[in-house]
Amino acid sequence: MHKKITTIVATGLVGAGIWLPLPKAEAVDAWGAAAQALGVFAAYQSSLASILDLGNNVSAQVQSRAQDLEQNGLDPNAHDVQVVDQVMEQLVNKGDYVLKVNSLPFIWAVNDSKDFNAACYPTNYISINRALVRGLNLEPDELAAVFAHEMTHGLEQHSAKNYAKAVAQYMGMSMINMETGSMDWNKLNGLAGYSIAKNITLPTENEADEGGFYIMTSAGFNPGGGAAAMARMGYYLTYETQNFLEYQDPDPKKQERESYSDHPETRQREERLAKLMSDYGCGHVTVQNRQDIYIDGEKLLTVTPTSEDYDNTVETAYLTAGALAKAFHDYDRIQGWNFRTDSTGRITCLSNDRVNVALLDNLAKTQTGEKLQALVEKAYAREAVDGARNKMWAAAVKRVQALDNRREDVLNADGKAVKKMRENADAYSDFGWGEKANLQMKRVFASRKLDNLAESQAISARAKAVNGDFAGALSEADKAVATDSKNIYTYLNRADIYHMQGEWDKALADLAKAKEIDKKNAISYYLAAVIEDEQGNSEAAKADFAELYRLQPKSVSKIPDVYLQDIAPKEYNAREKKKAEARKKYAEEWKKSHKDK
Structure with a gap:
């Protein structure tokens, strides 16, 4: 989530930007201002169009993946890849979202990078670093929150928009600086970089957190996964990372890098995602002190750590609360909770699905099943008075309508x-x-x-x-x-x-x-020649390869040597010369390397 691709082309959205005050004596005239504005707008339009075209190109998407894996390697751990694939498949196939007409379906890969990062390229290729997968302990709900965040960047085409706005903003500020001479270029670059981070990229990170929340919850993941992921990320960046560039001081006052960051502060993201979780469950469930679970202001239980490796109290609290929020969201009546007596004679509820594991474990540990049932009964009774469920569904209907509108745009796309x-x-x-x-x-x-x-x-x-x-x-x-x-x-x-x-x-x-x-379509002759060559019908193959060369000389690379020698001797000789030069170069490099040894 902190990863950048070519500085801006990774994540982000629109920013209001900032403008330098113009001294009255040096203010540009109206014609100059108009020309300046048109130049900035043209730069924005051109940049946006070029990145959107890139994002709608399958070859570019495949190359994005190939370049990422060439640079960072492929995660060699099959279990990492299996977990990521399962989470992504669930998000992609079950999540509620709509691809824009000029967007490609998502692809992804787990690379071998040691940085705690993930990113969505403009081509809707999601790059996932091994360190992030391990850093989140392969916890599906936390991973889902991160991946859905990246999906939202792709769905909203943040990379293209951010890049175009960054180009326009920098160009506009540069023009003003040239006209007024109000600031030296070093200061201008620093100011532009800060403004782009805060006014363009950062707002889209908040949008991606929110959009990702609804994608992952619609796909069936725990609503507390997002807040839990932020809590875990904060712990990892403070106590575990080996990369000093990622390090986050535990004292917020000392987190100086945050003042220049293009991402919101981790604790703020945690709090926003916790609020989304609460609202998702009709506002009934909250986490206080990052460990106490409350239902409508009444304390249910206090979460204790479940890991011997580190204190995972906060994560467990959010996953416990998330299961409660999901149940309140999914069931209009208490009957859906399936309160019952277990084999030990204690009250339990819901199913044994993975999303409920933290909740069920804590209910058993604290023996609060009966208390939960009473609080849930009171919560549903209160809804008839305060209309909390109606508010929750009204917000959901609004989101569905927005998706339906986007779906209509896709269905009505031009030829x-x-x-x-x-x-x-x-x-x-x-x-x-x-x-x-x-x-x-x-x-x-x-x-x-x-x-x-x-x-x-x-x-x-x-x-x-x-x-x-x-x-x-x-x-x-x-x-x-x-x-x-x-x-x-x-x-x-x-x-x-x-x-x-x-x-x-x-x-x-x-x-x-x-x-x-x-008769002028070269593909027919190429396909026929390939089949005839496979059949052993060399004369027919040579005739079709010859016609391919006549119609499309640039296709010479597709013609095998055995036919090219007769069809185009000059091309054949040139090819042989290149082969000889390549063999010679290889031999020289091999000889040199072995001599050094």
Whole structure:
């Protein structure tokens, strides 16, 4: 959550910005001010458009992941990855959220970094550091709060907006400085950096905390997970981190770095998330002194630590209170709590699901099940008077309406946007990510302004094949051909599916049909040449590779040496020369390295 990507492109939202006062004698004239404003606005629009385009590009998303793992390595611990995958899958598949029409579905990975961080790239790739996973003790509800926070950054496109606003703000301040000479450049850079952190990035961190809270709770996680994660993060950064840049002094007055931070102070985040938890449960449940659980002002129990490694009282308190808040939220009546007598004769309640573990353990330890039942009965009776439940549901309805509005925007996306979604689906298939391709095509077919049904069916068919559903793929591919028998891409995609299944003759028949429709489409010749080469039909393969080269000379890299030698001798010789130079360089480096040893 503290991680930055290229300074600004990671998280953040809009800031009001600050303006330097202009001395009257040096104030710019009206025309100069207008030109300045237009320049700043143009810089904002250009920056925003470029980052949004990047965020809607599958190749950029795949490269984001590859670059992260190349730089930081992949977490070698399979259990870390398994826990993260389970949490992310639950958030992505069960959480209540809506991707914008120009956003990609989320992907993620656990890298091997020792920094306590996670970040969402503009491409909706969520980078998760091993140190964060371990630092939060692999606790699913705490991890869910962090990951949902990062998802909100992606959903709201904070990276693009923050970057664009930072560029505009810095440019505006620089222009004023040039006009007035009111500040030296070193001070200006410091002021701009501070302003960007406080007025642009920091507000979006609060928004991401709140948005993440509702994503993780809608996915079924413990509402106390967010506050618990902040408590654990504060402890980790104070007592456990080995990175002095992460260190947080336990005395808030000495946390000087916070005054320049683009994230809210950890304790403030904890308190805000605790308030969200309480409101989620109709305001009944609160945590006082970071260890005492209260219901409507009456103390239920005091939490004690459950770990021998460190004092986890605060985390346990929030997870205990979170289970109570979730029950109040989920059940309109006390019957949903399932109060009952356990095998020891004590009162217990709810299910034995993971989200209730801390609560059930504390009830058993403090023997307060009967007291809880009485407090819950009083809480529901009080709701009829104070309308707490109606307030909670009114807030929930407002959130649902906001999501419905966004969903309507996606459903009504124009043909250009739908085409881009379809192209992204095909790109996922190119990378072998059939599941993501299928997800994209579901979004395409849901659109009310589907621009090309046949191509959509063809790309959907290929996505199913990449995902291993060949029967469904061929059925969909046949529909595509029937929808538009003159569309070359319906045949190309069906040929690709036949090729995946090893049905070469059927694939070549579709490619022959594609060539009839459009003799200048190089893809038909390339796919046919590949299949013919696999069949051992070298003459036919050479003829199709030759046509590929004629139509698209830049595709020379796709032509094997055995054919290129006859098709384009100069290209072949150039390739051989490069190979020889590479072999020579390798031999020299190998010889040098072994000589040094």
